[in-house]
Amino acid sequence: MRIGRQTYAIDYGHLALITVIAAAVIWYLFDARSVSLSVNNLLLVQPIAIFALAMYLFILPQCFHKVDAREVAKSPAQKDPLHVTIPSERSDIMRMLALGISLGLMVFLLDVIGFDIAIFLFAAAAMAICGERRPFHLLVFSLGVTLVTIYGFRALISYPMHTTLL
Structure with a gap:
């Protein structure tokens, strides 16, 4: 992705994973709140959901990396963020x-x-x-x-x- 003269690389796998987790947290929070707004029902769910969503906001910018001009010239195989290396030793x-x-x-x-x-x-x-x-x-x-x-x-x-x- 290019903004102005700066090129950014997006870690799509990481972005998709944390977005799915955040969506599940939001859904679970709304579902718990629709059942009952009592303190006993939301004692653990709501604070942890708020904490998880705050962590999502802190992690989100880490999915976007500035790319140096030298890295743009690398071959596609070298900069594939989805390439998984399985421990083989x-x-x-x-x-x-x-x-x-x-x-x-x-x-x-x-x-x-x-x-x-x-x-x-x-x-x-x-x-x-x-x-x-x-x-x-x-x-x-x-x-x-x-x-x-x-x-x-x-x-x-x-x-x-x-x-x-x-």
């Missing part, structure tokens, strides 16, 4: 597989050993798989994720979660 594939297995184990172990221990173990395993090697950071971050998740779910959802320690 064996270590990346093994890491993705390990993360998937650890997520499956967490879901299986939620009722077996409790939500708190399963979430703690999953957070620690995910950090270790992604490369964190400092034991103190593994423990502190995993504990923080566990506490926020358990107490946040208890505050928001009336589902009786089976916990072992918390």
Whole structure:
């Protein structure tokens, strides 16, 4: 796209994705408001919808990039924004597989050993798989994720979660 003497590249895939998400958020907000305007109905929906729409407005300008004259001369294959590169290294594939297995184990172990221990173990395993090697950071971050998740779910959802320690 050209405006004046400046050329802009538009990331159409990113623009379409965030626009679809914003449209879904607007639809969901209007649907929730049409059911009831009570505080209990809109306690979570409306603030999160407003936050999501604000994020849309902050992300929207990032879909438009000024293009340097040298980049305009590149071949079309080099500047295709929709060209996807799939990780092909064996270590990346093994890491993705390990993360998937650890997520499956967490879901299986939620009722077996409790939500708190399963979430703690999953957070620690995910950090270790992604490369964190400092034991103190593994423990502190995993504990923080566990506490926020358990107490946040208890505050928001009336589902009786089976916990072992918390």
